[in-house]
Amino acid sequence: xxxxxxxxxxxxxxxxxxxxxxxxxxxxxxxxxxxxxxxxxxxxxxxxxxxxxxxxxxxxxxxxxxxxxxxxxxxxxxxxxxxxxxxxxxxxxxxxxxxxxxxxxxxxxxxxxxxxxxxxxxxxxxxxxxxxxxxxxxxxxxxxxxxxxxxxxxxxxxxxxxxxxxxxxxxxxxxxxxxxxxxxxxxxxxxxxxxxxxxxxxxxxxxxxxxxxxxxxxxxxxxxxxxxxxxxxxxxxxxxxxxxxxxxxxxxxxxxxxxxxxxxxxxxxxxxxxxxxxxxxxxxxxxxxxxxxxxxxxxxxxxxxxxxxxxxxxxxxxxxxxxxxxxxxxxxxxxxxxxxxxxxxxxxxxxxxxxxxxxxxxxxxxxxxxxxxxxxxxxxxxxxxxxxxxxxxxxxxxxxxxxxxxxxxxxxxxxxxxxxxxxxxxxxxxxxxxxxxxxxxxxxxxxxxxxxxxxxxxxxxxxxxxxxxxxxxxxxxx
Numbered sequence: 001x002x003x004x005x006x007x008x009x010x011x012x013x014x015x016x017x018x019x020x021x022x023x024x025x026x027x028x029x030x031x032x033x034x035x036x037x038x039x040x041x042x043x044x045x046x047x048x049x050x051x052x053x054x055x056x057x058x059x060x061x062x063x064x065x066x067x068x069x070x071x072x073x074x075x076x077x078x079x080x081x082x083x084x085x086x087x088x089x090x091x092x093x094x095x096x097x098x099x100x101x102x103x104x105x106x107x108x109x110x111x112x113x114x115x116x117x118x119x120x121x122x123x124x125x126x127x128x129x130x131x132x133x134x135x136x137x138x139x140x141x142x143x144x145x146x147x148x149x150x151x152x153x154x155x156x157x158x159x160x161x162x163x164x165x166x167x168x169x170x171x172x173x174x175x176x177x178x179x180x181x182x183x184x185x186x187x188x189x190x191x192x193x194x195x196x197x198x199x200x201x202x203x204x205x206x207x208x209x210x211x212x213x214x215x216x217x218x219x220x221x222x223x224x225x226x227x228x229x230x231x232x233x234x235x236x237x238x239x240x241x242x243x244x245x246x247x248x249x250x251x252x253x254x255x256x257x258x259x260x261x262x263x264x265x266x267x268x269x270x271x272x273x274x275x276x277x278x279x280x281x282x283x284x285x286x287x288x289x290x291x292x293x294x295x296x297x298x299x300x301x302x303x304x305x306x307x308x309x310x311x312x313x314x315x316x317x318x319x320x321x322x323x324x325x326x327x328x329x330x331x332x333x334x335x336x337x338x339x340x341x342x343x344x345x346x347x348x349x350x351x352x353x354x355x356x357x358x359x360x361x362x363x364x365x366x367x368x369x370x371x372x373x374x375x376x377x378x379x380x381x382x383x384x385x386x387x388x389x390x391x392x393x394x395x396x397x398x399x400x401x402x403x404x405x406x407x408x409x410x411x412x413x414x415x416x417x418x419x420x421x422x423x424x425x426x427x428x429x430x431x432x433x434x435x436x437x438x439x440x441x442x443x444x445x446x447x448x449x450x451x452x453x454x455x456x457x458x459x460x461x462x463x464x465x466x467x468x469x470x471x472x473x474x475x476x477x478x
Contacts, residue, residue, distance in 0.1 A: 039075040054080060102138040110197070111157075117143055160196040167225035167298035173200045177276050177296050190274060190300055215239045215283055216293055225298040229270035229362045231467045232297065233478045234279065236262045242283040248297070249277055251463055254338065256416060263478045265416065266297075267462030270362045270375050274301040304362040306372045311452065318405050318450040319367060327405050334399045334411050335419050335464040343415040344393035348472040349438050351381075351392050351422065351458055352445070358382040358455060361468040377466035378421070378459035385426050385454040387445035391436040392420060392473070400428050406457070407449025410442045420469065421459035424451045 037048055045056045045065075059065070062078045071077070102111075108119045108128070125141050128134070158169055166189045170177045181189040183199045192198070212219065215238040226232040234253065236244060238260045246253035248266050255264040266279070276296045283291045311319075359380035364372035391412060398419065399411035406423040410430060413419050426446025430436065447454045460469035 037077045037079050039071050039077065045071060048077065048079070102134050102140065108134060111140065111142070158198045158200050160192050160194055160198060162194045164192070164194075165225040165298065165300070166190070166192055166198075167221070169198060169200065170224075170296075175201060177298050189276065189298065213291055213293060215242055215285060215291060216281070219281075219293075219295055221295075221297055225300055226268050227300045228268060228272055228274070228302040228304075229466075229468050230268055230471055231462055231477060232266045232268065234264045234266060235478075236264075236281065238262070238283060240285050242285050245282050247280045251465070253279070253463070254340075254417065256340070256342070265418065265462050265477060267465030267467045268299055269465050270302075270304070270377070270467075272299055274299055302362060304364055304375070305360075306364040306366060307359055307376065308366045308369070309452065311368055311450075315450055315452070316368065323404055327403055330403070331399075331411075331421075332464060335421075335461050337398065337413065338417050339396070339413055339415040341415050343395045343413075344418070346476045347474075348392040348420075348460075348469070349390070350473055351390050351420075351442070352383060352387060352456055353390075356382045361466075361470065378423070378457045379469055381445075381456045381458065383445050383454060383456070385444075385446055387454075387456075389422055389425065389442045389445060389456055391438060391440040391442055392469075394435075394437045395420070397430045397432050397434045397436060397442075400431050400434075403449065405450050407451060408443065408446065409449075412436060412442070417461075417463040419461050421457075421461070423457040423459070424448050424455060426454075 039048070045059055049056045049059055058080050059077060062080045065071075108122055112119045112122050121143055122128070122140060125143055134140075158173070160169070166177050166180055166186070170180055177189050179201050180186070180198060183201050186192070216236065217239050218235075218237045220235040222233045222235065223230075234246065234255075236255065238244075241258070241260060242262075244255040244262045246255060246264055249269070249272065253264045253266050255262040257263050276298050278294045279297055280294050281292065285291075317323075357379060359376055361376060361379045363376045365374045365376055366372040389410075393412075393414055395412040395414040397410065398413040399409060399421075402408045403423075406421075408425040408428055410422045410425065410428055411419055412422075422442055424446055425443040425448065427444040429441045429443045436442070445454055445456045458469050460467055460472060
């Protein structure tokens with residue numbers, strides 16, 4: 001008899017659970033809203049779909065893509081995101097609650113843990129019969145607690161992918177590095193790991209603290225996070241024609257472009273401490289209306305080595321601080337000039353044939369056993385004296401003379417604050433004002449000035465900030 005009763009109870013439980021499963025399976029699909037995603041290097045539609053909790057077909061349909069295998073860096077994709085409310089939307093939400101969109105791999109237990117609440121509380125608020133049954137894209141009301149996120153932010157959970165940084169994630173969701181760091185109590189926003197689940201607070205349109213205001217419609221850093229000594233491009237779009245200017249780390253970042261699309265180059269100093277820095281943007285439209293915004297850029301540290309250099313007695317005097325100061329002032333006038341047009345196209349070439357790097361950009365420098373207080377502002381190529389040195393890109397010769405510390409030197413102005421320098425030459429083959437193109441002969445490798453042997457010191461500056469010139473041979477700017 002007892003066995004029969006247990007069988008009847010078991011059948012009833014299976015029937016009830018089957019009913020619950022059927023109800024979930026036949027529920028109406030959630031309503032859709034849209035956000036915009038800018039394609040980053042290495043991304044695929046599958047990876048983007050995973051990040052937003054949608055399907056590849058959803059993105060293909062929303063954007064009318066002819067080939068799901070073809071997307072390109074910088075492409076703007078419309079992402080349809082579920083905004084469906086939980087059942088019984090007419091009933092009042094608990095005071096101080098906010099919405100959360102279920103992501104791939106979520107469970108109620110993980111969600112409850114993240115927002116300092118309980119599975120029972122989330123299930124009760126959202127009328128969930130079976131806590132084990134939630135679906136990707138489902139919108140849940142989460143009862144806030146003193147430690148939870150403020151109701152002015154929509155939130156999603158992002159699973160960190162290999163190679164991603166907080167700045168990459170912030171850019172994807174159009175939020176800020178600081179907002180993500182605060183939401184996740186990150187002591188160091190430079191340190192995250194693949195598989196880590198991050199709470200992403202997304203400001204609502206028009207909410208106080210939203211990053212962009214009219215006339216600004218988008219802002220993109222490429223790369224999204226930059227290391228010490230690298231170059232970053234800032235792309236800005238507006239809803240009207242404006243005069244745009246920027247300031248980063250106390251330096252002006254001149255913008256170029258038009259048709260409501262603008263860009264600027266920023267050189268990040270090799271000695272800049274890692275951290276989050278602000279880019280201040282000012283837009284003035286034809287009516288004189290002024291709008292200002294501030295955006296954060298994450299600067300990561302770089303593992304630069306130290307070069308220990310022994311100078312012969314005849315060269316030590318060239319380290320005299322006064323000689324260095326006077327020569328730096330002279331070069332600052334050359335590098336500080338601003339030609340308002342871009343003279344280069346595409347990738348820069350390496351300025352010597354069969355290049356052999358003997359000292360990389362950014363390495364810290366110790367002379368004759370002294371402290372490594374300075375750094376190497378260029379890339380050194382070794383070779384025989386008299387090895388030809390060529391222009392890496394088009395430009396105009398801005399300096400061609402012998403300097404005390406840098407020896408025989410050439411500087412080429414490539415426009416928009418981008419200049420390249422060539423030090424320690426044995427001979428100079430150009431003159432000031434001469435137009436050069438990629439492959440034009442500039443001079444010959446030597447060992448003049450502060451040098452211990454024949455080599456070429458190749459330098460590249462953006463707005464008078466020395467940056468790694470090899471980066472410009474690996475990607476085209478802008």
